[in-house]
Amino acid sequence: MKQSTAKNNQNSKDQAKKMAVTEAILFSKGDPVEIKSLIKFLKISPAKFSQILSALKEKYAQVDSGLQIVEKKNKIQLVTKANLGLLVNKFLGQSLNEKLSAATLETLAIIAYRGPITKAQIEYIRGVNSSFALKNLLLKGVVERRENPLDNRSYIYEISFDFLRKMGLKRVSDLENYEELSQKLSEKVKNGDFSENNSSAKK
Amino acid sequence: MQYQVQLDEFKGPLPLLLELIEKRKLDVTSVSLAKVTDDFLAYLKEREEVSLQNLAEFLFVASQLILIKSKVLLPFFELTAEEEEDIKELEERLREYKKFKKAARQLGRRWQQQRIAFCREQTIPIQVKPSFPPLEKTELAKALTSLLKRDETPAVLAEETIEKTISLEEKLASLKKSISQRVEISFRELVKNSQDKAEVVVSFLAILEMLKQRFITVRQEGAFGEISIKRLSKL
Numbered sequence: 001m002k003q004s005t006a007k008n009n010q011n012s013k014d015q016a017k018k019m020a021v022t023e024a025i026l027f028s029k030g031d032p033v034e035i036k037s038l039i040k041f042l043k044i045s046p047a048k049f050s051q052i053l054s055a056l057k058e059k060y061a062q063v064d065s066g067l068q069i070v071e072k073k074n075k076i077q078l079v080t081k082a083n084l085g086l087l088v089n090k091f092l093g094q095s096l097n098e099k100l101s102a103a104t105l106e107t108l109a110i111i112a113y114r115g116p117i118t119k120a121q122i123e124y125i126r127g128v129n130s131s132f133a134l135k136n137l138l139l140k141g142v143v144e145r146r147e148n149p150l151d152n153r154s155y156i157y158e159i160s161f162d163f164l165r166k167m168g169l170k171r172v173s174d175l176e177n178y179e180e181l182s183q184k185l186s187e188k189v190k191n192g193d194f195s196e197n198n199s200s201a202k203k
Numbered sequence: 204m205q206y207q208v209q210l211d212e213f214k215g216p217l218p219l220l221l222e223l224i225e226k227r228k229l230d231v232t233s234v235s236l237a238k239v240t241d242d243f244l245a246y247l248k249e250r251e252e253v254s255l256q257n258l259a260e261f262l263f264v265a266s267q268l269i270l271i272k273s274k275v276l277l278p279f280f281e282l283t284a285e286e287e288e289d290i291k292e293l294e295e296r297l298r299e300y301k302k303f304k305k306a307a308r309q310l311g312r313r314w315q316q317q318r319i320a321f322c323r324e325q326t327i328p329i330q331v332k333p334s335f336p337p338l339e340k341t342e343l344a345k346a347l348t349s350l351l352k353r354d355e356t357p358a359v360l361a362e363e364t365i366e367k368t369i370s371l372e373e374k375l376a377s378l379k380k381s382i383s384q385r386v387e388i389s390f391r392e393l394v395k396n397s398q399d400k401a402e403v404v405v406s407f408l409a410i411l412e413m414l415k416q417r418f419i420t421v422r423q424e425g426a427f428g429e430i431s432i433k434r435l436s437k438l
Contacts, residue, residue, distance in 0.1 A: 030323030070320060077322060085319035096317050105307040105314070113306060125299055127260070128215025161322075167310070168318025176309050181302055 018042050019052050019059075026069070026078035032161050035074050070164050071171045077161055082168030097166055107133035108163075111143055112172060113181040115158035118148060122157070142166060216264035217300045219246060224297075231297045233290060237275040240268040267293055336426050346427065369402050374409040382419065382434050390430035 021042065026033055039049045053069070053076070060067045066084055070077045080088055089096060100108065107130050110122050123130050134157065137143040142163040145155040159172060169175065173182075214222075221231075223242045229235035247261055271290055274280050282290070382388060390410065394403045410432060413419045423430045 027323070068320065079320040079322045082318040082320045085317055085321070088321055089317065089319060092321070094321075097314050097319065100311060100314060102307065102311075105311045106303055109303050109306040109310045112310065113303070125296070125303060126215065127217030127296065127300060165320040165322060167313050168316065168320055175306075177306065181306055 015048075015052060015055070018044065019055055022052055023056060023078070026076065030078075032070075032072070032075040032077040035076060068170060070161060070169070072159075072161055072164060075161070077165075079165055085168060101133075103128075103130075104133045104136050108137055108142065108159075111137070111157050112159050112163065112175060113178065114184070116156040117158070118151075118154050118156055120154070216243075216261045217297060218304070219243065220264065220268075221297055221301055221304065231294055231301065233271050233294065234275060236268060236290075236294070237272040240265075240272040243268055264293070342427075369405050371405055371408055371412065374402070374405045375412060378406065378409050378413065379418070382413075382432065385434075387431055387433045390432060393432065 022038060025038065025041075035046075035049065035053075039046055042049065042052075044052075057069055059065060060069065060081075066081055066088075067078060068081050070079050103126075106126055107122060110125050111117060114121070114125075119130065119134060122134070134143070134145075137157075138145060142160055143157055144160045145157045148154045148156045164170070164172065172178070175181075220236075220239065220243060223239040223246075224231060224235050227235070227238065229238065244265060247265060267289060270282070270286060274282055378393065381393065390407075393410075394406045397403045397406065410419070410421065410430075414421055417435055419435055420433045421430060422433070
């Protein structure tokens with residue numbers, strides 16, 4: 001009995017240390033950090049790491065903490081709390097979010113809920129050319145693009161960590177109606193190519 | 204009935220259609236599509252500046268609307284399976300677009316709330332760390348004396364003459380000659396008889412060029428060391 005409590009003590013000490021190391025790395029890096037590389041560095045299982053991450057988040061959830069963790073896919077970033085945004089900004093004197101046009105916001109919404117997504121798929125939903133809005137979003141850094149692994153003639157677009165930070169979101173799924181809107185209506189919409197699908201289905 | 208649609212930027216046929224339907228407080232159904240067909244066509248007629256590419260999109264939607272209206276007005280009017288599909292698609296796309304239009308508004312509000320989470324400013328550290336090997340004082344002294352010796356002749360003030368410059372090609376040819384006579388030669392030896400600094404510089408460029416052409420290999424033992432040049436191929 002005594003032995004096992006000693007072991008538990010050791011375990012929690014170990015976990016506390018790893019939590020501290022994780023925090024230190026996230027702080028010093030500033031940028032998003034890959035979870036995989038943290039797991040590898042700490043030499044722990046993914047399950048153990050998510051325990052550490054939850055513990056960190058719990059700590060930051062306290063009112064007397066000004067920090068939070070933002071997540072996207074397999075990366076995490078240590079940032080300040082969104083509800084302190086205006087106050088922190090007052091001190092830093094950085095520029096606030098500039099107003100976005102309706103077209104830009106529409107494009108951004110489609111990327112946020114449906115990304116990663118191609119330009120053709122965005123334009124299928126909007127029914128209008130979206131090059132300008134996309135360029136604008138890329139410039140603002142709230143959207144990033146990479147080559148489409150399925151078709152190297154096109155790019156796929158998705159939201160960036162800066163999007164989450166500027167929107168005050170911890171993760172993209174915290175968006176309103178994310179469950180409903182992220183669901184692709186049908187394969188047709190996803191492919192953004194009706195006519196061919198239809199004709200081939202009929203044959 | 205006149206419809207004034209405020210355009211802040213170009214609006215495609217889908218947003219226009221949705222706007223017309225919402226103005227009448229209708230849901231997206233084929234019946235409501237039939238009802239706004241005239242409004243849509245009237246809008247198209249009024250706006251003559253719609254560009255050709257956009258016009259095609261508008262006309263495509265317009266043709267579908269007319270089809271839908273025909274179907275509603277003439278119950279016995281049969282649509283082909285493909286036409287039915289197309290109409291269903293238009294409805295689906297409109298409903299889809301409607302959702303995102305709403306989401307965009309919410310996103311815009313959130314954006315304006317300025318609930319910004321700041322991260323640490325990453326200043327990219329530029330590491331300027333020249334790696335000097337440990338140097339003996341005597342070596343520095345040696346380097347200095349040789350430098351002083353080289354510049355023994357007092358500097359003559361500019362005597363407005365245009366000196367013949369040695370071209371890289373000339374130097375290349377002469378260096379190739381001197382290297383071909385020996386297998387290995389040091390850079391110091393090579394530039395021993397140089398007239399001026401310019402010639403040393405040109406010699407060095409010539410060495411780089413030959414290195415690029417794989418005529419020679421070059422070795423230098425440590426910083427400030429002697430550069431030895433070795434012939435690689437028959438020149």
